[in-house]
Amino acid sequence: MTLATAEGKTRQGHWSSEDVPVFRNRYFVAADVVLIGLAAAVAFCLRLDLDGLRAYRRTLLIFGGLAFLVKLPVFYLFGLYRRYWRYAGAREAVDITLAALCGSAVTTVALYSLASLCLSFPPIPRSIPILDWLVSLPLIGGVRFTLRILGHRPLPLVGSNGRDPLKTPADHQRRVLVMGAGDAGAMIVREMLENPGLGLFPVAFLDDNPAKSGMTVHGVPVRGNRDAIPRLVDHDEAEEVIIAMPTAPGRAIRDVVQICQRAGVRCRTIPGIFELISGRVSVREVRDVSIDDLLRRDPIEIDGRDGGRYLRGAGVLVTGAGGSIGSELCRQIAASCPRRLLLVGHGETSIYRILAEVRASFADLDVRPIIADIRHRRRLDAIFRAHQPDAVFHAAAHKHVPLMECNAPEAVTNNVLGTYALLSAAAAHDVRRFVLISTDKAVNPVNVMGATKRLAELLVQDAARRTGRPYVAVRFGNVLGSRGSVVPLFQKQIARGGPVTVTHPDMERYFMTIPEAVQLVIQAGALGEGGEIFVLDMGEQVRIVDLARHLIRLSGLEPGRDVDIVFTEPRPGEKLSEELFCEDEEPCPTHHEKILRARSTDGWSTERLTHHLEALEALTRAGDPDRVLAKLQETVPGYRPRPSMPEAFHQAFVKQEDGESQ
16 A cells, blocks of 8 residues: 655644644555445444344345445445545535435345345345444544644654653744633644744643533643633743733723733733634734724624625725725725726835725735825716716715814815815715715714814714715724824824823723724724714723723733823814714614714714805815804804914924824
8 A cells, every 4th residue: 555645843842733644545445345345244243142143144145235335335425535534524424424324225226126126135134224324434534534644743853862752842832822612722832842843832722611621632631720820820831921812992901911920921812802803713813902893882793794795796985995994995895896996096016006906815806996085076977977876985075174174175175175076976976875984083073184174074973964965974983093083092102102192190091903894994884874873882981091001011011100191282173072973963773782883963064064165175175264164254154263273283292292182
């Protein structure tokens, strides 16, 4: 029998997965020929004594001959000769069971058919077919799963140092505790054992389920719950804790992180729930705990498959496609199989990057990069006429609060007039759906950015009334990890050794993750009937100073000892706290319990809006910021700008290095 084998053993003294023999399917056929006959003989021997066996010798020969003729084709039909058994699992075990059962049953039917037609022999006892199946199952399956065991379980060999490599780490391996003895933890430990080159050695599992205590998973014991971390770090000299709880709420992750910090041990985690799209967990995906894991609430999951069904086969246009939200929108929309995806943006570098990423992941998708300014109506008309999009997601905006305070004309032309031009083009070219990405800063705004986004919301509602189409807006809180948000700023300041600057000890914000934000946008397109403003239930607001302390601790440092937190003055345009609904709005439920709709009692006429827009456009052309601000205050209900101090603001901005962070 010829075998194809890999050469050599690993340095750790056990066989690697590549050292396992690779059997060709013809060897399984040869093995089955022997095992089928053996199973038939064993079944008869188990049922009959020696005298009975002599009496049924003719029956045994006929049964065995029929088993050869029947079972080999049955096994072939069940795919037992087309599998790579080194990666066999539960599905293959089921197939072997069914194939053996079917083979024994068909053999028995064939035997009785022969008896009734032509041959004469003693009828077999009724238990023989059952015994034949029960004996065939371990014989046929055992040969195949032996290769599975050899291929996926390291074979311990005593090394030159006399140690068992499965119980003692090599010199280059870090001793690791795995928090979570579920599926994710088991997969990670198995990969550590099978790939010693990763440099990780699992010392023990930890799990908060007391029923698992004292058990072993892949030979690694479960030695307590999270409270046992300090003891095991001290007793077993563990150098790292890997949190393998991908669906655990943020409060559980925070608790484990704090215990690790007190024990003085490094802590990392596997990807969170939004990152486990593929369903496979790998040690290579283990990363440092990020602030995304520390939301003061459970991540909100929205069924994107049903919510994004309207995108299948549609032409979709995304403005601001190169930004943080726009690029994630493009990724999730591409996964919904649209007919065409149009990436519209003003910056060529960011559009090039998301174009390359989408084309690499979705090679069959028709993706078109379009460099354009949404303020140019003629350019928009040409784009809509050429590509006829069915849905528009409007993510392009000037969003940095302090910057827009001293650039009001630019904020108006982009956020207001650009949105108006895009809505006009969408209405003129029969775009079926339109989703504007707005912000909680549009609620009772105190800054230019919020006021312009509130006016953009009113424009969307007016367009929905005029067209009767589902044109809607979505209000975000602060998006963790987006460009210019507070987290990257704090991380940069921590990396420099501090101080971390927070504008006020009572400053607080609503937070959401990028996946949550994008799922909300796509779901809003499905929920919208026309003119709605949707808001995600983001729980309670989080104090910025608490966020800063968490980030410092996640970096292995201690606030006030290793990195100072310094409070500065609130900057122009900043509130201490945000709101989600305007004074004339009330929250209403939707069929999704975590998505609310803002119902307004104030209706604006198209003539009133047009009059204000014409005046704003004239003022922006004149380039007079004070008159633009005055007109914004007259136009936008609830806009009460804070006193602006340009020079003081400039100094604060340079010191803070923060765009829209707070």
